[in-house]
Amino acid sequence: MKLKALTTIGALLIGSAAVAQQSLTVNIGSSHPEANIWVYAMKNTFQPEVNRILAETGNEYQVNWVESYAGTLYKFTDTREAVMDGIVDIGMVGTVWEGANMPLQNVTYFTPFATEDHRMIIEIFDDLSENLPELKDSWSENGMVHLSSLITDSYDIYGTFPVTSMDDLQNRKLNAPGTSANWLRETGATPVDGALTTYYTNIQTGVTEGTLSFASGILPTRVYEVAPELTRVGIGSMYFG
8 A cells, every 4th residue: 555645644643533433433344354465455454443543642532433344334246336326335346347337447458468567567657546537536437546556466366277389278168257258259268247256255165167266366365276277378467456
């Protein structure tokens, strides 16, 4: 999380807390569990930093965090609506599943193989989300304020079968979340929507035979147990919310 974003939210909470007198209840949640790197950062970096900033300003107010992680309130298909409709005050929003409503946030999914440098991607999109009116406004038009960018490492194919040529993808079913389904056009493979929370069961039960995904998501969800064949494709790092 960027310190600038933390300072901003800290300042906002100070003002809101004054209205709420001694404490402010903030509902924070996600469709994914804490084992996921973005959710881990929300719980173990973002929340403590907000608390620290409030304490260091010398004010008398504190945040009462109500945590609803791991899909307890909403699933991966509803991350935008969960924040927009106030189910949570702060949430992980997966714009990769919002191609129609938030197309600008899907730009990297339409430009695969650009870069595997996820640090560069997060710096670019933190800057654009703050300074490019069209991108900033697209968040506010959906009733949200962008706090920090969600970035993946490079996408590859994790499957139950090896891939040595395009022919190996013929008539295969692969999980491909949201906009990433476009990558499978003309490959002979069928994309099936999903998320890190569904891949293991999808593959284990035969709904799919693998997934387009990235190591930092695959490892904590243990998808490699049911999809042991890794094909390095290097599709690139993505901005996804």
